[in-house]
Amino acid sequence: MVSAAAQLGVFAACVVLFVPMGLAGWHLSRNKVLFFSGALFLSLAVGVHLSPYLPSLPHLLLLSSSSSRLLPLPSSFSSSCVPLLHRVSWSDSSAGIIGGGGRSWSWPPSIASTCGLARVSKDDASVLLNGSWVMVAGDSQARLLVLALLRLLLDPAAAAAVEPELFRRHSDYRAAVPARGISVDFVWAPFESNLTRLLREDLRLAPRAPDVLVVGSGLWHMLHVGDARSYGDGLGSIADAARSLRSPLPVPPPHMFWLGLPRLVNHMLNTDAKRARMNDTMVRDYDLEVEQRGLLQRDGGPFLLLDVGKLSRGCGQQCTADGMHYDGDVYDAVLHIMLNALVIESQQRI
Template sequence: MVSAAAQAGVVAACVVLFVPMGLAGWHLSRNKVLFFSGALFVSLAVGVHLSPYLPSVPHLLATSFFVPGPGAASAAASSGTSCVPFLHRVSWSDAASAGAAANGLGGGTARTWSWPPSLASACGFARLSRDDASLLLNGSWVMVAGDSQARLLVLALLRLLLDPAAAAAAEPELFRRHSDYRAAVPARGISVDFVWAPFESNLTRLLREDLRLAPRVPDVLVLGSGLWHMLHVTDAASYGDALASVAGAAKSLRSPLPVPPPHMFWLGLPHLVNHMLNTDAKRAHMNGTMLRAYDHEVDQRGLVRGDGGPFLLLDVGKLTQGCGQQCTADGMHYDGEVYDAVLHIMLNALVIESQQRI
């Protein structure tokens, strides 16, 4: 937004610049050198008086001609452009075998992730400690709804917020088959809900009915689905129609709220390793062609930002591909380090969005 002072400066500049130049042109049209000199003098005078209200030339160039590239994150940070598009640019490397047990691997080498140092420095991306994450989510209600992928994200969140013994004690209850789950971090007033919602119709009902009738909406809302639809329906167009309903319900939930709307995230589909899937039905229906068709519907149905949607995409597919086949035992569910990366991308996005809302 242009400030009132800048607007007043522009109006005054127009008066000072064009009135004398018009008069000079009328009186001095026969003497082009004298006219040019007078015009240059007036222009320089206006420039001196107007300069306090205008951005510097380098800043103007940076904001007007910003093009993502190798140094894009640095340019984004310096020009105030959001760093959100760079959140998924993580690197994967082998970790010591000691980390394998913590991430559910059977042994050997585990994989760990990080942001490149230059990107982390330029945009301020960081893995949050338990204290920092608790402070960020202080007093918040976090709701995650979906299938087993969503459940694994909740596990990553609990492992970050709770001490190891408490997180381990919560895991069996969280993974009760086809059930909801609720946890709390009383010291920080944080509530965490997992809602079992494997189909898109479950998510639409949650948005249109359950949350609309609730006295409060979540501060952070993470939704995701598609695996059950792919297995049991196997129709990308039908999935897209269902996603459009989810998008419409999410937009209607946001619009009438007297308070800031929830931060909304969509949990993308993982990369599927077809030959590792553990049933014939999964191997038949959950192949690469079908996965690409389902991902295309996510991009095209007004669900995620960039397509006019309300959800910021958590690109699980990109992260699982980066980690590789060694990070999955069944070709669908991945090790804890993957969902830790998803979680920290979400938390860093919350930091950025919270700053932008101030």
Template sequence: MVGAVQVGVLAACVVLFVPMGMAGWHLSRNKMLFFSGALFITLAVGVHLTPYFPSLSHLLLPSLSSSPPIIPSIYPLPPHASPSSTASPGSSSPTASSPALWQWAPSASTLSCGFQRLSGPDASDLLNGSWVLIAGDSQARLFVLALLRLLLNPTAMDPVEADLFRRHSDYHLTVADHGIKLDFLWAPFESNLTAILRDLHPGPRYPDVLVLGSGLWHMLHFTDSSEYGECLAAVKKAAASLLSPVLPELRLDGILASSVQPPHMFWLGLPTLVAPMLNTEEKRERMNRTVWEAYDREVDESKILKRSGGPFLLLDIGLLSRGCGRRCTADGMHYDRVVYEAALHIMLNALLIESQQRI
């Protein structure tokens, strides 16, 4: 590193002083032109030196500084702590002796952003008056369950869970105290998601929060990652249409604004699959690690995510489930509640940051 800095400084001196000396020799009678040339060269040298000094780069180019995604740490509950059930509905808990918990990774980026675990009342206040639409397969249904567990009284969860987990069905609920409308739409294939997005356009109202995710059913029934990528491109196009201003109206201050606000969009990543634990031979054959990696690459290459210029912020179920490991799954596909709760709080913190930026 030191050698690179020395070479950079030497090159900068050559680039700076040689042209300046020549310019001074020829332009000594035109001081303004000489000053302009010197300023231009100095700025050029500064730009070339910036990569050699990370702190300077961060100071001068904050918009280009990229930080890693904030992902919670998932860890087993200490033996002396009081265990609680973390199993997904319909499965026996593989972690009854050591259920998993999660906490924000103790990093500078987490501390600087003020990421927090929101309480039920705080989450209800954040989503007050909102329409939350979640669509996808069983992973999306488990995400809905995590949200309901946060918003509702525990005594109300038994009948809610029974209704939510009716096989291949939609689910609708209104949290009257805070005016939160929650819709879950069973949409196991990407074409289902595209149809849902097209039905939303144009208004008269969009969901305030939109969470989508799919891939497992396509992986099992088609096992064609290229086709999956093409389907994601259609989802991206339909989602992008919701982000364009529509139905402009004239506000009191004379500024044109859209009467239909676009939703905050999130994408549920594919869970890490543990092939030997999958419950059918067909799943073990078609949903192996190689196929999973190909499907996961298509999510990136489709540019559906915000980090690639797309409309969706990733809720990385794959990374969270991998961090939790085999102890968090009974069937190699559906994970314990801790994984979806962690993803939920990533979403809530993203919404909280967005709401604070608008103030």
């Protein structure tokens, strides 16, 4: 965020630059060499005038960028740390206040110190996402990730107030953090065809692409279709549509994430149909399709995996009440992995 002193400096610089240039242009219109020489002198003077207020030109360009509004935080992040993002450790919370299951997570000290991985505070998250449009599309898993994000960005009372609207059945939801210009959209898109249409049609009509795009599917397909190959075909369409998602402006594509399937605890599922169709074998088959369809960055695809399956297995059976949806601990871990990944990607794009 640009300080008040910097804003005053910019205003003063504009006065110094444009008022004399306007007068010079009026009086020296017949002597273009003299006019442009004067303009060059004034421009240099403005640069000197602004230099005490603005730390560096790349930082100024990043702040004013209309493509990726993500502001990197000082750290030792590098692409070699991406594979380590999901290596979190779980432990019982002695206070029993972190999530419903009384479980907490952390990165091992060696990984945290080597890569600079850390929980992102509310203030740092607001700076990181300053001016960004975040879109999360999918099923109930995606809703829970949105809730984790809003709990981080908003004060507790405001975050609690959004839950009834956010969890309105089969509906979209939009929230905003006006002080930071952050927009958060949840799009109800439980099937792969919904996501493909969102990427291929709906977002093409939007004024610009989201800065951060998180999508995921599979649970509804597993329950209502139950064919892994058909699911894989849908993933291929999503990958193709995501690759072609470009803004009409010459800007980078969104930061894209794939929300993986959670661990399913079969005997805890709440209907006979779910217990019959949603088992470990089906989850393995569906996960294999994600691996093989060119969806993920590690395979040349557009999406970085948010491995909910690994995180939910780490948290354990005590972190779910229905065998499918997990306590806030898991989605808090997903969120912070995503935010740390955004810092890495933002550093790489500078």
